[in-house]
Amino acid sequence: MYNTHLVQLVKSLTPEELKELALFVDSSFFNRSKFRGNMSRLLSLMVEIASGEWEFDKKAVFGRLFPGEKETGGRLEKNMSELSKLIRAFMLTNHYWRPENEFYQNLDWAGLLRGRSLNTRYQHTIGQLRESLGSGAFETTGYCLKQVLFEKEVLLWESYYNQAKGGLNLPALFHRLEVFYHLNRLEWINKLLLQQKVAQVTISNAADFLFLEISIPVSLLQESASLQINFQIYQLLKQDVPDVQGFNALADLIKQHEERIESDELQEFYAFLRNLCTLLFNYGHFELLPLLFQLQKDNLEKGYFYHDGKIPHAAFGSIVSVAIKIEAYAWALQFMEMHKDRIIGGEENNDLYRLSMANYFFAQKEFEKTLDWIPAAPQNTMFLYRARRLKLKAYYETHSDLLFYELDAFKMLISRASQKLISPQFRELHANFVNYLYQIAKSIPGDKARLRTLAQRISAKTAIAEKDWLLEKLEGMG
DSSP states (O other), rough: OEEEEEEEHHTTTTTHHHHHHHHHHOTTTTTOOOTHHHHHHHHHHHHHHHHSOOOOOOOHHHHHSSSOOOOTTHHHHHHHHHHHHHHHHHHHHHHEEEEEGGHHHHHHHHHHHHHTTTTHHHHHHHEEEEEEEEOOOOOOOOHHHHHHHHHHHHHHHHHOOOGGGGTTTHHHHHHHHHHHHHHHHHHHHHHHHHTTTTTTOOOOOOOGGGGOOOOOOHHHHOOOHHHHHHHHHHHHHHSSSSOOOHHHHHHHHHHHHHSSSHHHHHHHHOOOOOHHHHHHHHHHHHHHHHHHHHHHHHHTTTTTTTTTBBBBBHHHHHHHHHHTTTTHHHHHHHHHHHTSSESSSTTTHHHHHHHHHHHHHTTTTTTHHHHHHSSSOOSSHHOOOHHHHHHHHEEEEEEEEHHHHHHHHHHHHHHHTTTTTTTTHHHHEEEEEEEEHHHHSSSSOOOOHHHHHHHHHHHSSOOOTTTHHHHHHHHHOO
């Protein structure tokens, strides 16, 4: 307990924060604990332990904090508890006073001024808040929330000081609430709909599907570019297979407003655009592959993939896969080497790197190296299915006797997979891949009628993994 809570808190602080914390603990204003005199010494001991100078030991800490005194039950624990509270207060104080939190600081200040009837200063602060919200800003959910809270504060002032006309600001508040409601709801439903394209998301009963149905007044859509973009994403994700025309319209809409959109929001929009492009490619729109590669390169250069200098494992895998498909082999290898130690994902990182390298060698037709690099048993479901597909492709290319055994094993894996792990669409993609690879492997080269029939059936399928590779193998058989 001691070595996992207080010490971990101290470990999480930067050297600069530790210096500020020492001043905070020494302050009689912030530190009003009855153990105030012990806090600085205890903090120093915790810093030493957190830095690895010595291991935590209850008796040793007590002896150094209270030299020459007899250990009494609970005394050390109470002091450590007080220090934890101080560190919590310090971290919350720092968090509140961040520069990016200035709007909420001024909003709280306005409320305090209103409560003390300091009306002149209140009006000045309200003016600053109104100015900070500006006009023509792109309406993110964060921005819309600020608008709601601002209109609420104005309403509270009017209700108190202008009771005869205290409801005058209600229409403005209701309008801001409506925009915030629709935008916030859209953003979360879009995340759910995207997740449903990959993993099975269980919804308990039919009535619960109602929350997925969106109806937004036309006037609000015309007013808010953010609502337009999110609603366009929603309409595409609601389709079983997104349409290319709608995808292109979304790309144009994002591009149209790109200069106005805040960085975090822009990253989200481009993430949806890339995912939609990937879905379309998986459903046979191979012509979009160069566009997806350019999107990824552009987003990399602009830093849209990175979080504190690191890249999510899903993004890493997708970027490598697309680069290899576009035959940008040198670029893919350079990207992997530059980013292999910058992947967010913990223990899965090595599996992803090995799988990406295996894909690289497969594209280079070095099939034995491909099999050597494929991770044995990835824990991540997506990695596992990609690894099994790649192994089957390598076995096919090397005419391995293990091909049909592995096809049967993969077919069994797909059929037994929990609905909580994979979506029906994901299951169909892989079931069709196994089915048609089996038929191709059983076909006789030169049997043009059978090969033509197989090619027509595969081409007609919208949900099939590795569709381009399967068609390529058929073409090579004459």
